[in-house]
Amino acid sequence: MSLALVTGATSGIGLAFARELARRGDDLVLVARDVDRLGTLADELRAAGRTIHVVPADLATRDGVAAATDAIRERRIDLLVNNAGSSIGKFFGDTDVAAEDAQLDLMVKAPMDLMAAALEVMRPRGSGRILNVASIAAFTPRGTYSAHKAWIVNLSQWMNIQYAREGVVTTVLCPGFVRTEFHQRMGVDPSDVPGWMWTSAETQVRGALADLEKGKPISIPTVRYKVLGTVARYAPASLVAAVAKKGRKIAG
Numbered sequence: 001m002s003l004a005l006v007t008g009a010t011s012g013i014g015l016a017f018a019r020e021l022a023r024r025g026d027d028l029v030l031v032a033r034d035v036d037r038l039g040t041l042a043d044e045l046r047a048a049g050r051t052i053h054v055v056p057a058d059l060a061t062r063d064g065v066a067a068a069t070d071a072i073r074e075r076r077i078d079l080l081v082n083n084a085g086s087s088i089g090k091f092f093g094d095t096d097v098a099a100e101d102a103q104l105d106l107m108v109k110a111p112m113d114l115m116a117a118a119l120e121v122m123r124p125r126g127s128g129r130i131l132n133v134a135s136i137a138a139f140t141p142r143g144t145y146s147a148h149k150a151w152i153v154n155l156s157q158w159m160n161i162q163y164a165r166e167g168v169v170t171t172v173l174c175p176g177f178v179r180t181e182f183h184q185r186m187g188v189d190p191s192d193v194p195g196w197m198w199t200s201a202e203t204q205v206r207g208a209l210a211d212l213e214k215g216k217p218i219s220i221p222t223v224r225y226k227v228l229g230t231v232a233r234y235a236p237a238s239l240v241a242a243v244a245k246k247g248r249k250i251a252g
């Protein structure tokens with residue numbers, strides 16, 4: 001049995017991680033903003049026999065990040081799942097810079113601070129696992145969102161090389177389109193995305209945990225996205241950017 005901290009556990013991929021890890025016997029620290037949803041999930045997982053701690057936190061704020069890093073240090077977690085995230089439904093240049101600052105705090109600063117706290121706990125112990133949720137967008141030029149995801153892919157790859165020999169394994173999950181609340185929250189209409197490009201949160205979670213188990217630095221769970229990810233890395237950037245615009249129509 002181990003203790004996992006999952007950020008963004010109230011919806012989508014994070015919710016699927018929380019349920020799957022609980023099913024496998026892990027106890028959990030659940031982090032997100034929505035207190036009611038956190039409480040409902042905690043009750044569900046406690047009823048299944050797990051010990052659940054809840055940390056309501058806005059990870060785009062200093063206090064929210066401090067609450068999560070305190071939980072990592074105090075509870076000496078075994079697995080960190082850096083999953084919480086969102087995107088803005090406009091391209092950089094049309095966005096408000098304050099909103100971009102908040103995105104940078106949520107997508108880059110928060111996972112960095114949580115990883116630093118996790119390494120403090122895991123390296124002296126000689127064991128631990130970190131699973132970061134990026135996106136296949138990390139391999140495409142697509143504004144600040146893809147830049148944030150490229151940052152975490154790069155850092156995760158290095159952490160795997162640097163710390164796996166000390167017993168701390170880092171894997172970064174790069175999902176394609178996943179049916180969650182993500183696009184609705186962003187205010188975009190993803191109806192131009194063909195059906196075959198959608199995957200489920202459960203598929204992503206099972207694939208990521210299997211790859212983490214094997215110590216792989218990058219996890220791309222389905223064959224179609226393994227192919228798309230490879231093409232994205234080698235095709236001309238302007239072509240990749242044109243395809244990557246899919247799913248970004250403003251809803252309304």
Ligand SMILES: NC(=O)c1ccc[n+]([C@@H]2O[C@H](COP(=O)([O-])OP(=O)(O)OC[C@H]3O[C@@H](n4cnc5c(N)ncnc54)[C@H](OP(=O)(O)O)[C@@H]3O)[C@@H](O)[C@H]2O)c1
Nearest residue numbers: 008010011012013032033034059085135177178180181182
């Ligand atoms: N869906 C996709 O197509 C897709 C594709 C590639 C990668 N991803 C990545 O997958 C991750 C999970 O997204 P999802 O698709 O599962 O979206 P989702 O259904 O909207 O879930 C996002 C989760 O993040 C939490 N969250 C958002 N802002 C937060 C904040 N400021 N502080 C704390 N928690 C916050 C939300 O909880 P609260 O609202 O309760 O705070 C929610 O639990 C993200 O990193 C996203 O970039 C998604």
